[in-house]
Amino acid sequence: MKIKIYTITLLLSVVLGSCSSSFLDEKPLDFMSATNSFLTQEDIDCSINNLYYLIRREFYSRDENRPMDYLYGTDIVYDGEPNGTERHSNMISAYHSTGNIASVHWSLLYHTISTANTIIDRLPASEVSEEQKTIAEAKARFFRGFAYRTLAYLYGGVPLLLTEIVEPKFDYVRASKEEVLKQALTDVEFAATHLPCLSSVQDGEISNAAAYHLLSELYLATAQYQKAVDAATTVIDDPATGLMYTRFGSRANEVPGDVYWDLFRKNNQNRGSGNTEGIWVIQIETDTPGGSGSLTAKDQTYTLERHHAPMVRDVKAHGMNPFSWPIGDYTGGRGIGWAISTRYFSDEI
Structure with a gap:
């Protein structure tokens, strides 16, 4: 019995003594991780495409409320339903740090920064050419600068994160607004050059x-x-x-119409239609996977029209509603009447 115990103890000491902490390091051989997902140009492009998605989600397509904060947060419109917390009229509750207005933008913009930092830090180990690395870094830094620019406008000074976070971190320090804008400038200057x-x-x-x-x-x-x-x-x-001066695009031959009318026709916003006024056009495709547009979802497409158009659901004429609410492109649409023009905008501007 003593011999058996001694043998087992000896074997355990050899096995345990020969193991270092590196034995626990994960080596992704059959699944994707940050260590093996930034090697090829296709890998890098997929992550950069996610940056486009995050910006589109922040400013255009998250739902029927959050992209509109950039309008309700100004003196152009006020909330026609003032008692809620999803828009800006009741500022004490709406702007609370735990509310959606403050937290959603913070999270999406830092998600953008985090993704950009990962791309930048992983580029040196990738298999692409030096020229391709520089262009990829320029794209990532454009989006990072765009995010920091927006954070500075919304929150003033915020923590500056310029490297990938690979382990828990709790010692964040708020930089000044001037420092944040300076970093945004540094990033976008690099992007403009490359x-x-x-x-x-x-x-x-x-x-x-x-x-x-x-x-x-x-x-x-x-x-x-x-x-x-x-x-x-x-x-x-x-x-x-350049500004457009002549008819163009999908309905250029229709009369009446003019070049200004053409600017707002379907498919005429991209440069591929001949529109030279577009510098950077956010891409939204209706009822297309990944297109972020839907003819049936009330909170994805035409949110601006939904906020501005009057609420006609309860309109009655001789006991009947002449509008086909909530559907019908030519019978009232699905307006909700939230965005009411301020007197300053409608009467002075």
């Missing part, structure tokens, strides 16, 4: 013109006025940009 030109990118893809356009705004925000002029002039003088 992104491809507008005439060489696909519809909906960012370019150096989009970066210079954003730069002009950031220079204004940091009181660098001549640089703002120079950046804006770069966009204006780009041979790929």
Whole structure:
């Protein structure tokens, strides 16, 4: 019995003594992880495509409320249903840190930053060329700068994260608003220098013109006025940009109509239609997987029209409702009447 116990003890000591902490390190051989997901150009492009998705979700398509914060947060409209917390009239409750208005934008914008940081930090180990790495970094830094620019506008000073977070972190420190805007400028300046030109990118893809356009705004925000002029002039003088003066696009032959009317027809927003006014056009396709548009979901498509159009559900004429609410493109649509024009906007502006 003593011999058996001694043998077992000896075997355990050999096995346990020969193991180091590296024995516990995961090596992804049959599943995707950050360590093996940024090797090829296709890998990198997939992550960059996610940045487009996150920006679209933040500003256009999350639901029928949150993208509209950028309108209700101004003095253009006020809430026609003032007692709720999903819009801005009851500011004490709506702007509480635990509410959707404050938390959703924070989360989406930092998700954008986190994704951009992962791309940037993983690029050195990728298999693509140095030129491709530079372009990918420029794209990631454009989105990171865009996110920090927005965070600074919404929250002032926020924590600056410039590297991938790979383990729990609890010691975040708030930078000043000036520092955040400076970082946004640094990122977008890099993007403007290294992104491809507008005439060489696909519809909906960012370019150096989009970066210079954003730069002009950031220079204004940091009181660098001549640089703002120079950046804006770069966009204006780009041979790929220009105001539309002649009929174009999907319904150019219809009469009556003019070039201004053409700008708002279906499929006429992209540069592929001949529209040279578009610098960066967010892509939304109705009832297409990943397209973020739906003819049946009330909170995905035409949210601006839904907020502005009057609520006709309860309109009665001789006991009947002449509107086919909530459906019908020509019989009232699904307006909810939330966005009421302020007197300042309607009477003064």
